[in-house]
Amino acid sequence: MKIAIIGQGYVGLTISAFASEHFDVVGFDSNETLIGQLNSGVSHIEGIESSLISQRIDAGRYRATNKGIDIQGCDVVVIAVPTPLTPDRKPDLGFIEAACKTIGENLTKPALVINESTSFPGTLRNYIKPAIEKYSPITIEHLYAISPERVDPGRTDFNQKNTARLFAGLTEEASLLTKKFYSTFCDNLFEVSSPEVAEAAKLFENTFRQVNIALVNEFAQIAHSLGISVYETLDAANTKPYGFMKFSPSAGVGGHCIPVDPPYLAAVAEEHGAPATFIRRANEVNLQMSEYIVRRVAADNGGNLQGKHVLVVGVAYKPNVADVRETASELVIKHLRNLGAAVSWHDDVVGTWKGESSTPLQGADITVVVTKHDSVDEKKILASAPYVFDTTGKVRGAKGL
Numbered sequence: 001m002k003i004a005i006i007g008q009g010y011v012g013l014t015i016s017a018f019a020s021e022h023f024d025v026v027g028f029d030s031n032e033t034l035i036g037q038l039n040s041g042v043s044h045i046e047g048i049e050s051s052l053i054s055q056r057i058d059a060g061r062y063r064a065t066n067k068g069i070d071i072q073g074c075d076v077v078v079i080a081v082p083t084p085l086t087p088d089r090k091p092d093l094g095f096i097e098a099a100c101k102t103i104g105e106n107l108t109k110p111a112l113v114i115n116e117s118t119s120f121p122g123t124l125r126n127y128i129k130p131a132i133e134k135y136s137p138i139t140i141e142h143l144y145a146i147s148p149e150r151v152d153p154g155r156t157d158f159n160q161k162n163t164a165r166l167f168a169g170l171t172e173e174a175s176l177l178t179k180k181f182y183s184t185f186c187d188n189l190f191e192v193s194s195p196e197v198a199e200a201a202k203l204f205e206n207t208f209r210q211v212n213i214a215l216v217n218e219f220a221q222i223a224h225s226l227g228i229s230v231y232e233t234l235d236a237a238n239t240k241p242y243g244f245m246k247f248s249p250s251a252g253v254g255g256h257c258i259p260v261d262p263p264y265l266a267a268v269a270e271e272h273g274a275p276a277t278f279i280r281r282a283n284e285v286n287l288q289m290s291e292y293i294v295r296r297v298a299a300d301n302g303g304n305l306q307g308k309h310v311l312v313v314g315v316a317y318k319p320n321v322a323d324v325r326e327t328a329s330e331l332v333i334k335h336l337r338n339l340g341a342a343v344s345w346h347d348d349v350v351g352t353w354k355g356e357s358s359t360p361l362q363g364a365d366i367t368v369v370v371t372k373h374d375s376v377d378e379k380k381i382l383a384s385a386p387y388v389f390d391t392t393g394k395v396r397g398a399k400g401l
């Protein structure tokens, strides 16, 4: 079988790496620079080694392209493009639409089209299938399926092989072929009764995390007002062997999933007249955490940050990755600057971001730790400023939530 994977980012390149062990894979991406990089054997994501990409290229199993015509003749096409929010935080299916255009315009024989991009229930049936048919100059009966992606970039204990994968086809034949495709590299496949259930399950997984993170972020504020340690209280609650799951407070949620997926569920809920109150409120609480932290830092420093050199440690949205999408650091920096602080940041994993570069971990008046990569030394953080506020709970001896 020949496979095309539309989008070669975190999800698409990961699937390409696993699938190209068994099949010929064409990795299609609209980013020309990325195509050049991948074809010279350089991986841009954590967890996929450049040496693996080179091996697959040398074996004739993988190549990247930005030419739609190269997906012609493929038996399976996997969609793995971004599904962000519009500026007013509504679902933006623009990238899905563009991917459907590429598929519709270039496939000349029936294929199995699988969507791995996260979106609301009904996306496969009501958007993807009609869009591909709209762009196809000829009538072709493709098969359609959904298999939401669960990759956690940077994670080593769970991967494509041992993470359970949900799937459902629009037809029985589509489900059967989808199972056949993924079973070549995934040990644990779980079929659900409709694409809508698979789409909703993916959104609910991330909404569950968003709401629980918001709850623990609110609890961190309650614990501080009571003069008790949020971490000690959570550890104490976590001794209960059932009915409790520990989440940790933070400066907010980042990445392409937790801040983005719940609004997809809220939008479709409200469209159907159902309430999405927890989702909306959780989003507000998580967004407000950055402001709460900056207020705490200002209060500890005489209520005034004017002209103070504040160093923010960690601008990636989570430890040990270079991904800065929706990072809470952006809001922390914004609020610090609003109070007149001179802000620089240290993150050698990210390197450069928004036209600024990582600065040395030293010489600040105030240090605020938002994300702590394993490579960043705790002692150096403590020595970087006379006042250190840690939002991660990992820097012993610092002030914190």
Ligand SMILES: NC(=O)c1ccc[n+]([C@@H]2O[C@H](COP(=O)([O-])OP(=O)(O)OC[C@H]3O[C@@H](n4cnc5c(N)ncnc54)[C@H](O)[C@@H]3O)[C@@H](O)[C@H]2O)c1
Binding pocket: 006, 007, 008, 009, 010, 011, 012, 028, 029, 030, 031, 034, 080, 081, 082, 083, 095, 098, 099, 102, 116, 117, 118, 119, 149, 150, 151, 152, 153, 256, 257
């Ligand atoms: N990153 C994760 O951890 C993760 C986990 C589970 C699900 N998802 C979901 O998977 C989807 C993809 O996310 P990602 O993290 O891989 O995104 P990404 O930004 O890392 O990669 C997307 C890639 O698609 C390319 N692209 C954009 N439009 C295109 C088009 N029309 N044709 C071809 N290529 C196009 C971009 O250039 C980019 O390289 C999203 O729906 C996301 O919510 C992501």
